[in-house]
Amino acid sequence: MDILFAQIQADLRSNDALRQSGALLQALQQSAAGRDISVIAKSAVEEIVASPASAVSKKLAFDVIRSTRLTSDLWEIVCIGISNDLIFPDPDVTAAAVSILAAIPSYRLGKLITDCSKEISACFDSHSDNLRFAITETLGCVLARDDLVTLCENNMNLLDKVSNWWTRIGKNMLDKSDSVSKVAFESVGRLFQEFESKRMSRLAGDKLIDSENSVAIRSNWVSLMVEFAWRKRNALMARALILPVESFRSSVYPLVYAVKAMASGSIQLIKNLSRSSNNSGSGGVLESNAERFVGVSDVVSHLAPFLASSLEPALIFEVGINMLYLADVPGGKPEWASASIIAILTLWDRQEFSSARESIVRAVVTNLHLIDLSMQVSLFKRLLLMVRNLRAESDRMHALACICRTALCVDLFAKESVRRGQKPLPGTDIVSLFEDARVKEDLNSVTSKSLFREELVAMLVESCFQLSLPLPEQKSSGMEGRVIGALAYGTGYGGALNWTETALEVVEVCRPCVKWDCEGRTYAIDCYLKLLVRLCHIYDTRGGVKKVKDGASQDQILNETRLQNLQRELVKDLCEVNTLRISARLIWAISEHIDLEGLDPLLADDPEDALNIIISNIHKVLFNLDSSPITTNRPQDVQAVLLCAQRLGSRNSRAGQLLTKEIEEFRGNPLADSVNKHQCRLIMQRIKYVSSHPENKWAGCSETRGDYPFSHHKLTVQFYEATSAQDRKLEGLIHKAILELWRPDPNELTMLLTKGADPTLLKSHPSSYTLTGSSDPCYVEAYHLADPNDGRISLHLKVLNLTEIELNRVDIRVGLSGGLYFMDGSPQAVRQLRSLTSQEPVFCSVTVGVSHFEQCALWVQVLYYPFYGTDAPVEEGDYSEEEANIMRQKKSMKPELGKPVILRCQPYKIPLTELLLPYKISPVEYFRLWPSLPAIVEFTGTYIYEGSGFKATAAQQYGESPFLSGFKSLASKPFHRVCSHIIRTVAGFQLCFAAKPWYGGFVGMMIFGASEVSRNVDLGDETTTMICKFVVRASDASIAKEIGSDPQGWLDDLTEGGVEYVPEDEAKAAAAERLRISMEKIALLKAARPPPKSEKSDDEAEEEDDEKKKEKKENGEDDETKGPTTLFKLTPEEVEHRALQSAVLQEWHLLCKDRTTKVN
Secondary structure (H helix, E strand, O other): HHHHHHHHHHHHHOHHHHHHHHHHHHHHHHHHOOOHHHOOOOOHHHHHHOOOOOOOHHHHHHHHOOOOOOOOHHHHHHHHHHHHOOOOOOHHHHHHHHHHHHOOHHHHHHHHHOOHEEEEEEOOOOOOOHHHHHHHHHHHOOOOOHHHHHHHHHOHHHHHHHHHHHHHHHHHHHOHHHHHHHHHHHHHHHHHHHHHHHHHHHHHHHOOOOOOOHHHHHHHHHHHHHHHHHHHHHHHHHHHOOOOOEEEEEEEHHHHHHHHHHHHHHHHHHHHHHHHHHOOOOOOOOOOOHHHHHHHHHHHHHHHHHHHHOOOOHHHHHHHHHHHHOOOOOOOOHHHHHHHHHHHHHHHHHHOOOHHHHHHHHHHOOOHOOOHHHHHHHHHHHHHHHHHHHOOHHHHHHHEEEOOOHHHHHHHHHHHHHHOOOOOOOHHHHHHHHOOHHHHHHHHOOOOOOOOHHHHHHHHHHHHHHHHHOOOHHHHHHHHHHHHHHHHHHHHOOOOOHHHHHHHHHHHHHHHHHHHHHOOOOOHHHHHHHHHHHHHHHHHHHHHOOOHHHOOOHHHHHHHHHHHHHHHHHHHHHOOOOOOHHHHHHHHHOOOOOOOOOOOOHOOOOOOOHHHHHHHHHHHHHOOOOOOOOOOOHHHHHHHHHHHHHHHHHHOHHHHHHHHHHHHHOOOOOOHHHHHHHHHHHHHHHHHHHHHOOOOOOOOOOOOOOOOOOOOOOOOOOOOOHHHHHHHHHHHHHHHHHHHHHHOOOOOHHHHHOOOOHHHHOOOEEEEEEEEOOOEEEEEEEEEEEOOOOOEEEEEEEEEOOOOOOOOEEEEEEEOOOEEEOOOOOOOOEEEEEEEEEEOOEEEEEEEEEEOOEEEEEEEEEEEEEOOOOOOOOOOOOOOOOOOHHHHHHHHOOOOOOOEEEEEEOOEEOOOHHHHHEOOOOOOHHHHHHHHHOOOEEEEEEEEEOOOOHOOOOOOOOOOOHHHHHHHHHHHHOOOOOOOOEEEOOOOOEEEEEEEOOOOEEEEEEEEEEEEOOOHHHHHEEEEEEEEEEEEEEOOHHHHHHHHHHHHHHHHHHHHHEEEEEEEHHHHHHHHHHHHHHHHHHHHHHHHHOOOOOOOOHHHHHHHHHHHHHHHHHHOOOOOOOOOOOOOOOOHHHHHHHHHHHHHHHHHHOOEEEEEEEOO
16 A cells, blocks of 8 residues: 555656546545545645646645645645636636635635635636636635634625625626526525525534624625525526526526515515615615516416426426425415425326425425415325325424314314305315325224324324414414414404314314224323313313303304213223223223213113213223233322222212222222222222212312323323333424424524514623633633534634734644544644734634533643744755756745744633533423432532522512522523422522433433521521532433532533532531531520529419420420330431421412312
């Protein structure tokens, strides 16, 4: 291999273009084979890039550079070679030099572009198609990136140049060369996409947080291109039509984006963001609504023929997607959307675009609301079949969520239209939409290997629950505008309970799911029963069907009758339920809400009577001998049916008599453990009490709460099984898809466009930290930016020359420790800074990846060369008689570096909290998960706060209390506060937080605070010290180990120095000291007590004896010696914990005092 590399290097040193290109091709072959060719790359840079060579050799040399790593010195040589090639007479050589601009590191790119701006501008005027193509393609990739936007923000001259270049790129869309025109369309489209998503900036490296100026800069470029495309739309459409058909696709998106921005009015919002000076007047294209609509219609007419006539699937898909995008503008026609959807669905039928199955379905289901109602109904069954065949779970869930929302929209819209006197449209109800033979077969089959039916039922039911919530506020007329309008039309205007009619149809359609055998999975059936219980609670089915004289409407009477009939059907289905686990849950759902008073007393002995069926199934669950975890969770099931028996027996005398026999029998059976036996005794006493007080109607009757306790495990603990894991996974997928569709989080751009350039929406600039000492000749400060999406961190450095001389060269070396790595795999990064004048800051940055959750730091070293380039210059002689190699060697001699001065800076530590993300979780799930987290870390911290008396405590209800002053910075940290309010007491608090590391896992943190009371809080004395107990639990021991290895560092990351860590020994010693001081005070008080009087009456003596007894009791003493007891003396920690618990309960009652309490 060394011989081969030596031969390649020898060929590169030759002046023969053929040998050089052959050697470079061999080098590329070795690189493709996975071998390190950095030695060859060095030769290629020095012999070809930095020297005159043919265009082919230059292109191949740049390909070699792209395939390997270069040092900073070599990049410097490459930049010098590029600047020389930009003025080279051969346009092909210049085109090759231009093409490498996109690969230049961002820390060197800005200077190169600034220095060569005239040469770059001249490339646009070249007669060579190849050079115009290269400059348009390369600048289209580079200029839209974040790093260029940031460079422009700091350099106004560069900003003007880049703005002019964008104008030239826009004009190149009309270039006479097809290849140049195509790549110009692509470049403008890339700018628009980058404005929406910033995908390319993430791929390029640094993910920089936008400041207000950089948003304005990019908005200005976008508005320039939109206005240009709008003005020249007819010329651009004509130019696109004469492009080769394979290039036409690139012209679609930029044209559509520009036209939609003008037609929808978003151009004005973009221009407001750009804050350009010409916005105050007309400043742009202010068209009438008619002209905007004509412009949109022209573009649709331009694109529509390609839907029918084109044979290229990718072109049909691109045109279809963009016509759907246009159909959403004000005045858009459903015909545009329907033509696009039909064309896209044709691709599915032709099976020619099978790699994009998910994209096809996502495009159709996301835009269903744009087509008319009848077409939505006709497409519904077909879409269900298509979604069933999707492989990717996330795509399938998103499509199912869209389909279920569309079904509810269609049903609600049609019902409301009928109420308003319009003719009913057939097939719009839920039953008709889901009457497909395949779906019916799935729903009615007991055993099925398909998970799709469970996903469908769960998604449909969860969508119904979203209907019951207030609809999200619609701030802009985007894609969701029509959906929100249809839902508001169906639910908001006609009545608050209109959604229950649709939910009732869903419950009727999905009724067969209670008979399913899901191999232990219960999530879909739990969802179904939860909705059933909610409807029964809303309609109060326990009280029977209401009458007109009670104020019930005809719709309400009809719905209640349907729900009562459904309950009777479900009671009959109890005998066919597959597993006892589901049977217990169905018994709970029915027995809580069934109308026992409405049962026919003449059928009391009939085995088909509803009450008899329920009690016989309770018997089955209680006396079940099969303890297989797939079919039953016996402790949970038995507890559930015993609670059902207690409530049924308390409500109805006949039920009480029958259940007393069952419970007596179960109590004497060895299947009942001691807990069950005690519970049975309590139930029988309650039923007996109710039966002996028939005159008191409310003795044993408790009203329903609409609660279904199985889905969030309010009963006994759920055992960890494979089926439970599958249920949790399905639940997570469905909830994520539902939230993304119904309650999406707006991205930063959407918020800016809807609310304007509000500074509160833009992230504040992070604070910088000084890394050098006060007397160092170079001052270095740094800050970092983190991007959890890509797992990257960017360190941004500001270097300031504090000496009085100009430093010709300064090297910044950055090393890593912990879970960090460089993106190119190198062990360290080097940034070379040139010509640092005194007191003038120079900026540079380094981007690293994060591999796992670990304490990590970046180690910065500054090397500056005071004597760089001070050696005597080489005299220029006459080399005509010498060999060419010697001449080249002497000309390329480098100036002497000299001995460097090395400054070792403080390490820049990345806070551990930076590697976390907020984890949204409900309090019930949090406290269910908390005990199961295996790794735990505990430590104590303190802080001082200002304030005195009752106002300094957490119990203060109004105004800002200084009580939590140590935790002010916690609000900006990546933690989700679990409880909606702080659990407060007079002198203590409890905070709960949840987070997750970037690469999976879970971190829960509880903070318990107790105030140090100096004397008496209520009388106004000062309380200044807060003692906090931090308890951190994690899903992985490595996470807890990292947090526990440096408690003070963790507290500093959390509170930014607000809380000081106290070692456990010191905490115990301080507690013992406080106890000793308290005991001394008590002893002093006892000693200061006045002596007893000698002469006392009998009454006084008795009173004093009573007082002494009280004092002895208070001091824990007693005259009488007590016998043996099982009660132990409580420790101070237990006393404090109980006091905190009682205070929490007291506050909870205060917070809930407005609730109406029901007396059992």
